[in-house]
Amino acid sequence: MNLELGNIFIKDVKFGEDTKVENGTLIVNKEELISLISEDEHLKSVDVELAKPGDSIRITPVKDVIEPRVKVDGPGGIFPGVLSKVDTVGTGKTNVLKGAAVVTTGKIVGFQEGIIDMTGPGADYTPFSKLNNVVLICEPKDDLKQHEHEKAVRMAGLKAARYFGEVAKDIKPDEVKSYESLPLLKSVEKYPELPKVAYVQMLQSQGLLHDTYVYGVDAKKTLSTLIGPTEIMDGAIISGNCVSACDKNTTYHHLNNPVIHDLFDKHGKEFNFVGMIITNENVYLADKERSSNWAAKLAEYLGVDGVIISQEGFGNPDTDLIMNCKKIEEKGIKTVIVTDEYAGRDGASQPLADADPKANAVVTGGNANEVIKLPPMDKIIGHIEPVDSIAGGFDGSLEKDGSIVVELQAITGATNELGFNKLSAKGY
């Protein structure tokens, strides 16, 4: 399974007559985009705004962030099972508008979360402040139920990302990166001297605003399974998860999963990256037992020496994380877990809701309870009212001058549990 990612660097975004890429600028035909997204009968109105690095703009509440991509060569299309047929993706060539993103905003519930500041101290905590963002503001028809509202905004973001991706199909990329995934036995044969490593990715799968889809299938209805890491780069996993802004994985995170990219970087040099397992995080405890049993069984079957396990979300996924870690360690396989912390505002408390002595190699994405003051911005895209009721915010979070005092958990991607952020901690 070989995939070439062709990155087309986007350095600016602006409105214009035709949607296209010109000298590194993404030009957006606003009316055409609005009419595409407005096709959804559940939406009353759609508007589009642009937010560039350095702009005095606050986007909130953020639902999802999506990177525009397009299949240039090879089977299937982007977001298989959702926008394209369910062909197996992950081979051939895919072009990427690197540096651009679609951001969706819309108040699905009254306590909707997620802030992206394009400048100021808050911008340092979110990777999305460095992108040229096309922001979709989707307002629902009156009395639209939350489930349908969530789906409408989720699909709007994916459709817009595909729309921009299409214009990149015939462009010669600025940079091409190749990712090679061999069948297990061939991989072992090719690098017999290197330790074998796999990646176990845990997917949020609990219910409304807590869901993830794999080839269009609701992850809570899946058993732990094997997936090619390059399939993820073509959008095999998408996010329907928009609670816990700091440590939810947006679709952008999935497409650019840094664990996968780092494993590929060292593949064939320091270790042999032989495969990837995805497993869910359900509410029912017997589901957690079953899924972690299967993740451990698959890791053992692959015959690996070590695995990296990444988590998604707060609270009960800590139990899935520890179950996965413990059961895989019990198979004689070393583990490293990637998580984040809710260690209290002073950072001194036990950070996870579960623990085990076998979880002795941990990468943290930072403490989500840490408090930050975000100064006012000239422009708000979305709805500012939920900030007073955002996770990590509180009644009175929003000050009269427009500044906000919040915990880091309010900022989209601040303590990401794939490590797609800058916060961490080191032990000496």
Added chain:
Amino acid sequence: MKEIIITNNPLVKEELEKIIEVEYYNTDYMEILKKVRDRIHKGHKLLTHPLSGSVKPNETPYKSIMVSMDKGDLDTDSLITIENSIHTAKKFIEDLKTPDWSEEILFDFQTIDLTLIKNAIK
């Protein structure tokens, strides 16, 4: 296995009591965790994770947890999970109390809690 849902969410009572045993209490989040802990000491088994959902314990006022109707010997795994959950919830609530939400937001929290527990009904 027969199950009981212990909840302070009126929407869970309204929507689910026809299909499953629901014990409703007009109380707060922490009290629901404690009621479940007491049940575990009496030999009921914990069936859903007490910290279901990524909505924080000092954010949502609602909690619904499923335990077994049958009683047996004390299940230590259940006990460890509920005690860890109480410890985690306390950490949040001590730092910051749950705000007084508007009716509209309360209904959203009820809806989220309902979908989380509904997905656990087999």
